[in-house]
Amino acid sequence: MEKTIIRWLENRPESWAWFFNGVKYSKAETIEKFKKDKQFRKLLTSQVYKLAVELFEKRS
Amino acid sequence: MRILAVGPVFDDITRFSRLWLDRLEGSLKGYADITDLGAENATRENFEDQVRKLDPDIVVYYDHGSQEGLYAQGGRGYVLDQDNLVLVKGKVIYTLACLSASKLGAVANQVYGCVYVGYVKEFAFTLEEEGLFSKAANTGLIAYVYAGADWKRIKELMTQAFNQAIDQAKDPWSKVWLSWDRDNLRVYATGVDTPSSSCVFRRLILRILGPKGWLLSWALFIGLIAYGLGIGLTLHDLYMEILEGPGDPLRIHGGYVGLGLSLLGVLMILKEYIRLLEYFKHE
Numbered sequence: 001m002e003k004t005i006i007r008w009l010e011n012r013p014e015s016w017a018w019f020f021n022g023v024k025y026s027k028a029e030t031i032e033k034f035k036k037d038k039q040f041r042k043l044l045t046s047q048v049y050k051l052a053v054e055l056f057e058k059r060s
Numbered sequence: 061m062r063i064l065a066v067g068p069v070f071d072d073i074t075r076f077s078r079l080w081l082d083r084l085e086g087s088l089k090g091y092a093d094i095t096d097l098g099a100e101n102a103t104r105e106n107f108e109d110q111v112r113k114l115d116p117d118i119v120v121y122y123d124h125g126s127q128e129g130l131y132a133q134g135g136r137g138y139v140l141d142q143d144n145l146v147l148v149k150g151k152v153i154y155t156l157a158c159l160s161a162s163k164l165g166a167v168a169n170q171v172y173g174c175v176y177v178g179y180v181k182e183f184a185f186t187l188e189e190e191g192l193f194s195k196a197a198n199t200g201l202i203a204y205v206y207a208g209a210d211w212k213r214i215k216e217l218m219t220q221a222f223n224q225a226i227d228q229a230k231d232p233w234s235k236v237w238l239s240w241d242r243d244n245l246r247v248y249a250t251g252v253d254t255p256s257s258s259c260v261f262r263r264l265i266l267r268i269l270g271p272k273g274w275l276l277s278w279a280l281f282i283g284l285i286a287y288g289l290g291i292g293l294t295l296h297d298l299y300m301e302i303l304e305g306p307g308d309p310l311r312i313h314g315g316y317v318g319l320g321l322s323l324l325g326v327l328m329i330l331k332e333y334i335r336l337l338e339y340f341k342h343e
Contacts, residue, residue, distance in 0.1 A: 017187040019073050019187070020184040021184075022071075022073055050239065050243075
């Protein structure tokens, strides 16, 4: 899952950005945060799992 | 219905929150009497003046926040925190500020009887699909102003709006953070969400004192510990001096450290006491 997320992030255009907790993150900053910040990595992967389960349940 | 809107602008994110606030005000035009503080005037003093002058039914705040408060223009201090919450007693506070529902919102609702719509964790959005986030976040207040105060229904509508946005989003990153924002949305109103704390001490205090337990802060707790430790150290040093005779007054005594700690503790307790007095004065 983590490798998939990093691959997906690497394929974003350079202009890609998002905002979290009052900070703007570019593509490179997001990849760096995902690799270095364990808490953020855990938060993101658990939310991805949660959403995946939700989407499966909704579709069924 | 009178609305006081606050939207400081001082960085990339606040330019978006300002845009979202403008969209919200556009949707409410003709349905509510809106006074916008304006970006540059979004200071604590101006906010307090306008609350006193207008006595708004709703305070809308779109910008950065923390557990302790909602930031003023330039990020210098807060326009609203525990110290001036009494001014908005019983009003509706609608915000998308990060983290504010976890503490400020809890105090606003449990102690001052406000309805608080906010987020317990960080608010996130993506640049490409910011419109979806904006639409979902604005839904609650539009529903309140258009249709009246059924907060349970408003929470349902907001959740539906976030779910719709998740379906419409093309970017999986947007979908993930829309679901994150939706999960962290809280509507503190009767019969909807009730504030809770993950801190064991806070839960214990709430059990003992009831909702007023939200008023007590860590500063009071740390102040009490510092005072207790300081007094203990001083008494221990005094006891040793009596047993062993007076030592060199120029060396660092435990008593000096103890006196310093207890003084620090007293100052912290005093600051909290003054803050609590302010609350009980308005009770």
